[in-house]
Amino acid sequence: MEFTIPWEHYVAKYRYKYSALYHAIREGILTGTLQSGRRLPATRELARQYGISRGSAATAYDMLLADGYIITEIGRGTYVAVVRIEEKQAVHPSSEVSLSTWGKRVLEQQRREEAGGLLTSSETGEIHIEDQIRFDKGEMPADDFPFAEWRKVAFSKMEDEDSAVTDPAGDVLLRAAIAGHLGLSRGIAVDPDLIVLFSGSMQGIALLTQILLNESEKAVIENPGYPGFLQAIRVNGGVPIFASVDEAGIIPEDWDASLLYVTPSRHFPTGAVLPLSRRQELLAWAHKRNAIIIEDSYDSDFRFRGRPIEPLKVLDSEDRVIYMGSFSKTMYPGFRLGYAVLPRGLLQAARAVKSFYDPFPPGLNEQRGLGEWMRRGGYAKHVRKLTRLYGSKLHVFVEAMETYTDDFFELHVGDAGIRVYAIWKQNREKYVQFMDKCKQNEVYFTDSAIYQMTEDHKPAVYFGYVHLTDERIREGARRMAAAWEEIRNR
Amino acid sequence: MEFTIPWEHYVAKYRYKYSALYHAIREGILTGTLQSGRRLPATRELARQYGISRGSAATAYDMLLADGYIITEIGRGTYVAVVRIEEKQAVHPSSEVSLSTWGKRVLEQQRREEAGGLLTSSETGEIHIEDQIRFDKGEMPADDFPFAEWRKVAFSKMEDEDSAVTDPAGDVLLRAAIAGHLGLSRGIAVDPDLIVLFSGSMQGIALLTQILLNESEKAVIENPGYPGFLQAIRVNGGVPIFASVDEAGIIPEDWDASLLYVTPSRHFPTGAVLPLSRRQELLAWAHKRNAIIIEDSYDSDFRFRGRPIEPLKVLDSEDRVIYMGSFSKTMYPGFRLGYAVLPRGLLQAARAVKSFYDPFPPGLNEQRGLGEWMRRGGYAKHVRKLTRLYGSKLHVFVEAMETYTDDFFELHVGDAGIRVYAIWKQNREKYVQFMDKCKQNEVYFTDSAIYQMTEDHKPAVYFGYVHLTDERIREGARRMAAAWEEIRNR
Structure with a gap:
């Protein structure tokens, strides 16, 4: 018997093909089109019929299996299970959920990005x-990461119960290792207590913007520049000022703002290295405006030639610069970790905001693994x-x-x-x-x-x-x- | 030579003793009190002198080592290193960082908690x-977790590069496994697409409150109840309404609000199980007020006797209930994962807010490991x-x-x-x-x-x-x- 569950409707509705197929088959089971005990095609056959990869077919089956809609018997094939639960339909779906102003902005921003193709x-x-x-x-391909070595060092401390780990700023030894790394590779002298770890640099940018920028206040962003910061400005109801960029990077001006996000070590996306004189101008601007500068060291881990120019953080004598870095370019896919080195005056608020959302740092074992790997010299x-x-x-x-x-x-x-x-x-x-x-x-x-x-x-x-x-x-x-x-x- | 670096000042300043000791020794090195090449006491001796645990002494040394302040030679001891970097002092520290309204609230709330002893x-x-x-x-002690079995299943897919993993709502197979688990253990029929994974339930509570509650709007919290939700209300500038609780749990009333956080399966902290009639009253209130209810299944994973009463989510015919759960009671220390099953009308906004802070889900390998473990039946x-x-x-x-x-x-x-x-x-x-x-x-x-x-x-x-x-x-x-x-x- 040919397997002919229609799925066009689902393909239009769901982003991924395995998801569309999962919903199509599930609907078939729930409506009785596919009856309990009915044998389903093998993944190879399913992939052929729907013109998808075998991996996608297998993922759809895995999802149905996890849900209990189908059963697999080794050597005998895949069957529709006895479905346990009646799919519940909302009888009177609530007319409309009323979102907060902030919720509306985050949703609107998301829609704008999807419409404008901000996703590559x-x-x-x-x-x-x-x-x-x-x-x-x-991103680095997974093959370039030494998983065998990593497995030996990571997850080795998983069994520990250490009171120190509850620090919401993240694992203390990793923060110390990052401080050491920044000293050696960027010449920044850092007190590890001034470091807060985030689940990727976007979380850091989002949270720091939130504690610094009020609704209707202005913030400066490079143009072209990093869309994540534009998103952070808009979601918080702020107003972006677009700073011009030439072949040397951002062109300093006397912006009427008190927050600037900048990528001096390697401008995003042009790769320009900001000259020392402009760095000094940015700091002079920050002094005049009593501003905070977020310095993101985006994609500057692999340095092929030349000496790096002093980061703003090193030149900053007034403690106005937040230095941000990330491990998403140097670790494996799925490893998400960013950090910020904070001005002392911002530390408490930054710790408080991280602690509010993530009172216990997620991915702690990966943090500890990385700290240990850095300490042993493996990361370098x-x-x-x-x-x-x-x-x-x-x-x-x-x-x-x-x-x-x-x-x-x-x-x-x-x-x-x-x-x-x-x-x-x-x-x-x-x-x-x-x-x-x-x-x-x-x-x-x-x-x-x-x-x-x-x-x-x-x-x-x-x-x-x-x-x-x-x-x-x-x-x-x-x-x-x-x-x-x-x-x-x- | 006796080792006599004073540390009283640091003990007062830092939360953990290892941190105080780290700063005391570092200061000694930077000021020249402890000179390069000077031998430092063994951790056992250090622990004795400062009246701390040997583990704390070792942690302080590890931090100094990672920073490059000290060096260790096996069999020869620990020495002050040649210090590479001059500690930079802020010459003109910026007078005051001006925080956003939101930033001030999160900081104030943090201080209130510390002062009021909200930390146990x-x-x-x-x-x-x-x-x-x-x-x-x-929490479950680490010894009760089967690490050997977990290591076999977790991290097995770390090398995969799968486009599906970039879903900000979290790993799709884990979400399917959670849907299956909720069907079996709670009788909730869930579409995995309605599930969003968070880095612990507090992140979920914080983000959902943020998209639902405006400044000056009211939200209902059980009294006694979960301080995390009170924090979420206050940080967002909302106004709490304290609902009375008796030996059966929350006492329904006609609160003038459109958001309620409730723990019906096991009231936090009294453990009361909310009777069916009260559950129905809560839903009737939500209907009347066009409200959203956050139902947190806090600490109800281990059930010793009795059948659970239908969750609000099952009784909810109007799609007004957010059902929240977490794995922090059943997994090992450092594993942080919470989830929310969302009303369809809230899904987009919830995905948008999670995507804003964490465009790539952190702890993805742990998510995949758990999904696989659940699928194999190991978790159950x-x-x-x-x-x-x-x-x-x-x-x-x-x-x-x-x-x-x-x-x-x-x-x-x-x-x-x-x-x-x-x-x-x-x-x-x-x-x-x-x-x-x-x-x-x-x-x-x-x-x-x-x-x-x-x-x-x-x-x-x-x-x-x-x-x-x-x-x-x-x-x-x-x-x-x-x-x-x-x-x-x-």
Whole structure:
């Protein structure tokens, strides 16, 4: 008997195909279309019928299994279970939930991002076509992480019950290790007590903005810049001031504001390194305005050449700078940890806000594991190794791009980081045609429009390549060249 | 040469002794009192001199080591290192950081809690005296968790790079497993898409309150009740309405509010099970007021006898109830995971707020591990095993208390949970004397004053005992009896 549960309705409704399939089959079971005891197709067959990957089919089955809708018997197949629970329908669904002002803003902001495509293509939908080349990923591939070594050091202290661990600012030994690391790698002298750990840097940015910015107050953001801070401003009801950025980074001005978010070590997304003189101007501005500066060291872990310029935090003699860092570029997927080094005057409030949301730090075992790994020197060794690897990967990428895409892309190659910003040299119309053609050729990249705060910008692209082999990088560049060839004389 | 770095100043300043010692030694190094190359005492000796535990001494050394202030050579001892970095002093510390209204409230609330002793004694200071008997702990001891089994199942998928994992609501298979678990154990039919995972239930309570409650709006909280919700109301600028509680739980009224937080399955902290009729009254109130009810299934995982009454979520025909649960009572220390089953009308906003703070869920590997463990049946088996163990532990505790403390404590023994509430039968003056005497006798418990929202309450105590051996439980009860003997005729 052919398995013919319709799922078009669910495909339109759910973001992931496995989710659509899960709901389609569940609905079939609940409405009696698929009766108890009915045998279901094997995942391979299911994948073929619905044109999805086998992994997605298996995930849908796993979800149904966990729910108790189906049963699996080894060697005998998968069957519809005796369904235990009647699906309850809301008889009188409450007309409308009334959200708080804050709730409305967070929802509105989310909708705006989804509509405006603030999510990159790699974050939506499924990817299972073998021949795609995706330059739109910006994270270390899992293969580059030494899991065997990590497993030995992490989770080794899981059994401990230590009163020290209840510090909401995070594991005390990891904070000490981060302080040591910042001293060695950035020249920042840090008291570990001034460090608060967050579940990723976005949590830190969100919470710090919340304790600093009132409704209707202004905050300065780089343009182009990090959309997460724009989100934090808007969700809190604040008003963004868009600071201009040139090839050296943010251009200091006398903004009428008392909060600035800036990425001096490697501007997001252009990669520009802010010169010392501008750093000093930013601090002078902060002095004049009695302002706080959030300095985010985004994607500056892998440094290929050159000495870093002193962070604002080092130059800051008035204790106005929050220095933020993260481990999401150097650890494995799913590891989320950010930190902030705080001015002493902000410490109590920052601890209070973290403690309010997460009275016990989540991911504590990973925190302890990382602290121990740093203490033993394993983390530094891992970063050094990847720096060599990604340095040579960058070389391959730049060479390929210069060979094949020099007519239409101007690369901004920085001294550090795993992504490269490129400005489109041709006109906007050609850019749109080029993007379409690249999609046909199955080569993808991040349109940096999502990092532009205003409309009046040149087309630009943000490339990630560390997850690709050298050959795939070159092949990707060749496909872009081919796309350009097809449209250049239109 | 005797090691005589003064630390009194630091003891007053820092919460933990290891932290005080760390700062004292660091200051000594930075000021030159302890010079480079100077040998430091062994941890055993350091512990003796400062009257602290050896573990604390070792932690202080670990922190100094991580910072690079000291070096350790195996077999040769610990020495002051050549200090790399000059400690920077803020030359002109910024006069005052101006916090947002929200920031001021979160800070004020934190200070209020610290002043009012909302932290239980087990959460402050260090515990290293062997003869203390502590009934003031409310968590499963780490020894009761099957780490060997857990290690096999958890972290097994760490290498996966799966696009599905970026769902900010948390791992999809764990959400499916929770839905299945709620169906079986509570009779709630749940669509896994309606579940959002949080880093502990407090994060869920904080975020949901934030999207529902405006400044100056009212919200209802049980009295006595969960201080976390009071904190969430106040931090968001809301106004609490204190609902009365009797031996059956919350007493329904026509509160002028549109948000209620309630613990019907096991009232926090008294353990009362709310009767069906009152549950229906709460839902009728929600209908009339167009309100949302947060139903927290706090500490109802271990059920010793009786059938649970239908959760509000099951009775709720209008989709007004948020059902919350947590794994912090059944997993190991450091594992923090809570979840909410949401009304459909709230789902988008709840996903948006979680996504704002934690765009990638932290602790993802633990989430996946738990999902897999639940799917394999290991989690249910673990909970069943502990239910038997804690059922017999409860029996020992109740028997000991009835034997020794019946003159002054009236126990409220519930059908589930790992803590027992007890009302003081004597007058308040005697209670104060009794508390003092118990401290002298080194038997500790949680004064439930921290759960009382108003001043006019009878003295009561909240006991935790699952981490103690049967013999220590009896010894604790005997010490309380001895304390009572000493003060009864004063």
